[in-house]
Amino acid sequence: MTDTNLSTDARAQPTQALHSAPMLRWFTASAALTVPQATAPVAFSLVALSILGDARLGAAMVLAMTLAQVAGAIPITRMGRGKPIASFLRMLVLLRSAALAGIVLGLYAGVPFAALVTLAALAGLVNGATYGYLRALLNTLTSASRMPRALGIAATLNEVTFVLGPVLASGLGAVSPALAVAAMAVLGGLPVLVISGDASMPAAPETHTTGRLVTPEILLWLTCAAAGGATIAAIEIGAVALALQFGFDPTMAILFTVPLCVASVLGGIWISIRNRASSPRAVVVQLALFSLGIGMTALSGALVPTILGAVLAGLMLAPLGTHYALVLDALAPPHRRAELFALLRTANAGGVIVTSALLTLLPLNMALAAVAACMLVTTGVVALRTVRRGAA
Incomplete structure (x- = not known):
């Protein structure tokens, strides 16, 4: 064949x-x-x-x-x-x-x-x-x-x-x-x-099935997936520490994880109803809101903005994840789709591992800020690529 x-x-x-x-x-x-x-x-x-x-x-x-x-x-x-x-x-x-x-x-x-x-x-x-x-x-x-x-x-x-x-x-x-x-x-x-x-x-x-699979374009979106996985993991894994930081019992970590999960479900429902791929500019906006969400969680120092940051990140999770899957679907050779989608899941897992290491080695706010910085840099790279392609 x-x-x-x-x-x-x-x-x-x-x-x-x-x-x-x-x-x-x-x-x-x-x-x-x-x-x-x-x-x-x-x-x-x-x-x-x-x-x-x-x-x-x-x-x-x-x-x-x-x-x-x-x-x-x-x-x-x-x-x-x-x-x-x-x-x-x-x-x-x-x-x-x-x-x-x-x-x-x-x-x-x-x-x-x-x-x-x-x-x-x-x-x-x-x-x-x-x-x-x-x-x-x-x-x-x-x-x-x-x-x-x-x-x-x-x-x-x-x-x-x-x-x-x-x-x-x-x-x-x-x-x-x-x-x-x-x-x-x-x-x-x-x-x-x-x-x-x-x-x-x-x-x-x-x-x-031989030949190069990961092109610079594919690498960009795999990096975005890794940064997104790191961002969500930072909130989920750091939830207990956040609860303690605000003077609550560890069980009150649900103050951050439940809004995150509910928001991500709502984001998935919105994508299902809309049934359209996001435009390049919309993706940049979604990445910027994602970065803002983890930034608010990392740097606000107040309970309500921290929760709102988790909600904002959760809302962007499904739209961005769907975009990555659609883009990689279009970029992958048909006979190597399984391999590329495995890489996509691996990139997400890699982000989780990095976040786990940061939360282990650094104070909570420094670890969250480092993840936010990575997300911001990734957003900037995608925005620059979008501007250059728009000007071409």
Whole structure:
């Protein structure tokens, strides 16, 4: 199959309406796929508490999962060359669920904590690739004209998962930490049951997947995704410290995380209703508002502006994430979409890792200010590019 034939096939296949059964299955798979990431911080903290008596050590399992995702995204995605997208995706999801099931068995068997950390890393190893192949599968299901709405719906469902995931993990973890991890394995494995196999499109032969993938244009948007991931992580991870800074109990971190999540859901709904890609100037404005949001959170020193900053950042999350996905979709060679989408998820995870390191090494306000500065620089680069292209 040549590159031309592959591109033609990809354009010819997407005929499903967003309310069709294959699309509804895809939306379900998309929401379920992120359950392990959404529930891991709480579930793994409860695991560490039950074994070692210190919930903070659950961060070691989360870090192992995230680092493994970054390391495995591209190599594992490339292993799927020449295989049907849906079939390879099912296999990856099954491997992740098996690793999580191993944690459950390890808890009952009393294995060392280091073994559980290793299993968490194995579960995270496929996260980037699963996202890449699921996103590539969407191109075989719906048309370009429906893509913004589809991505908006997916973004909204993703935020709902991240809102409900910790609640589910807390409730089940109160009964048993193993039960919370088991829920991660079962719910995170739902894509195996709902992915439409007849809609899969074979990947291109290996001889057509060589060559440079990350061009300067692609690198720019991957950097934006990383900066955005760092920004959201700064608010979510720093929420407890922010609550303490304003004189509240640690549980009042919800003052910042809940408005952020609600705003991000509203942003996804807006994209779904609008169903249009943002113009280059609109993207610059969205990035500027995103920068303003994290800037207010970092520098305001007052409760209400800090919360408003979190809301502003949350509102911009889905529009910008949708734009990155649409731009990379257009820039990626059709036969390497899965690889590029895995890179997109990896860039986001990289931003989370950087933010975690900053919050660990620096005082809260300095760490937030550093993230805000990175977001501002990224916005400036995109604005300069937009001005230059407009003048050309």
